[in-house]
Amino acid sequence: MxxxxxxxxxxxxxxxxxxxxxxxxxxxxAPRAPVAMNLVLDRSASMRGAPLSAAVEAAQLLVERAGPKDYLGLLAFDGVPEQLVPLRLMDAEARAELSESLSALDAGEGTALHEAVESGAAAVRRMFIPGARPKMLVLTDGEPSVGRRSLADFRALGSKVAESGITLHAMGLGRHYLPEILEALTGPAGTGFTHVDDAEGLPVATAALVAELFGExxxxxxxxxxxxxxxxxxxxxxxxxxxxxxxxxxxxxxxxxxxxxxxxxxxxxxxxxxxxxxxxxxxxxxxxxxxxxxxxxVLPDSPEGRFVRAVGAELDLVAAEASAWKALLRRNPTAAEHALAHAEEFLRELVRLSVEQVPAKRHVDRLADLRLAVERRSGDVPALGVRRARAADAHTGLSIVQPALPIVRKARN
Missing domain, CATH: 2.60.40.1290 (Immunoglobulin-like)
Structure with missing residues (x-):
């Protein structure tokens, strides 16, 4: 280490x-442990089209990255969860079957997220692979519409999954999912979740997930x-x-x-x-x-000291951004303007520090959106902004925001 x-x-x-x-x-x-992971993929009506294609692309990259000692399975859900492919050793036949099942997915109706996570965890618990840490990866774009929906239910479920020894990861797709639910599911495992606003951000996010999931x-x-x-x-x-x-x-x-x-x-x-x-x-x-x-x-202006300061400035920036969106949601434009001013000052601090590992540019577009919302004092934008700010807070708060590793596609024979 x-x-x-x-x-x-x-x-x-x-x-x-x-x-x-x-x-x-x-x-x-360092030698990694084999992976035993169930992919839990949302195929509800809101996933129809580009979101489902993006989720399938992310899952296919994970299939390509799996080694000959890894086990993967696939559970797809709309209003009802269905384990389409059980956890199987990723030999050539199983890899081809899983890839074909992903390519054949169609969107349905309803979003039974709670039941899907329960079912996916149960399937993982039934399979014991010596030396492998059981995992789940949930890919979803929407809030639950079928079955249990309260935040308390998802907190309890996240704790139950973690206590059973399963590490749960999640990726929120699009702009309309509920980050607080994904945080409730992943928090007990200490993993946090990734969020992707659009298809352009998917390769970067997936690359980071691949590095984490297949490098343990x-x-x-x-x-x-x-x-x-x-x-x-x-x-x-x-x-x-x-x-x-x-x-x-x-x-x-x-x-x-x-x-x-x-x-x-x-x-x-x-x-x-x-x-x-x-x-x-x-x-x-x-x-x-x-x-x-x-x-x-270390001295504050040494390379190490500047890095420490940049990490702190980024955390302060994200917290101020979240406060501004929440103030807009409460119809308090004065507080929103004040919080935005703090966020912009922290952004300027990141620019001044100029630390490659903590680039300021990844915050510029989000603060520009926030500035526009504050100036318009719009009533329909803040809810989306709060979701994005909370998602960014959970992401940065777990210290997994970093330059993504390049995706290396494995050659097929």
Missing amino acids: KLTAWAVERDGERGRDVHLLVTVEAESD VGTEARLHVRPIGFTELLCRHRYPARVEGDSMSVGLGALSSAFPRRALFTGQLELAEWSLQVTTSWAERGDTRRVTVPVQR
């Missing part, structure tokens, strides 16, 4: 602050941070966190090769002399490993 912990001390609003960025990344040549080398990763000389310590990313004795423990979920997990902490200093003790733990091939991560103090 590549482990780094960079700490930057700076003046804050209430005195001296320390910003700690911890990165955990598996080596690119460790599971149940956690960070343990013990602050000394601090009055408080906050985890800025939205990982599941808890107190363990005199330390904060943060769950990172699974670790994939060439797919770093990062967590940013901000602490308020009480003493001039301070320290941070960082350890990380993860499960690898049945063994639990625990390693101490040396904390390196």
Whole structure:
């Protein structure tokens, strides 16, 4: 594992602050575990046309990426879920069958999302593959219209799936899905979800998913941070966190090769002399490993310090953007303008820092849409904006926004 912990001390609003960025990344040549994954694909009426084609394209890329020791299955759902292809070892025959089943999908009526996830998880639990971590990937563009629909039901379902040992991933397609439902499903597993507004963004999003799903080398990763000389310590990313004795423990979920997990902490200093003790733990091939991560103090304007600051500025930008959309939804244009001003300032900070790994340009279009909505004070745009802002918040909050790896298509014989 590549482990780094960079700490930057700076003046804050209430005195001296320390910003700690911890990165955990598996080596690119580390042996990965086989994948056992059920693809749960929405084929409801709203998916007809381009959305269904996009979902099928994403699923086909996953099929192409699967290795000879991986297991994949396909459950399609509209008003009723149907396991079209059971989990099978991806030999040539099974790969061809799954690809043909995807190509033959037609749109139906209704969206039984809750039942589909339940059924898909049940199919995964019935198959035990030694050494493989069971997974599910949900691709959907709509809100549920059949069966259970409350957020509480989906939170309970997400917890149930995670407690059964299944890691659930999700991709929201189009502009009309409910990010809070996908967050409820994926939050207990610590995976977060990807959102794609249009077909143009699909290759980038799918490339990131491929890297994560087919590069897993460790599971149940956690960070343990013990602050000394601090009055408080906050985890800025939205990982599941808890107190363990005199330390904060943060769950990172699974670790994939060439797919770093990062967590940013901000602490308020009480003493001039301070320290941070960082350890990380993860499960690898049945063994639990625990390693101490040396904390390196870096200057704010060093390359490492600028990177730490850029990660924080991006998190602040996304939070301000979400606040602006929510203010518009509450018909409070003054608060929306104020939040937008903060978001634009954080964007300028990203531009000034000019950190390649945290590019400012990926936020420009979204803030332009927000500026237009604030100036128009429109009543029909904010609901969409809140969904997009919440989706971006969940995505960035789990520290999986990064330049996507290129998609490498496997040659067919």
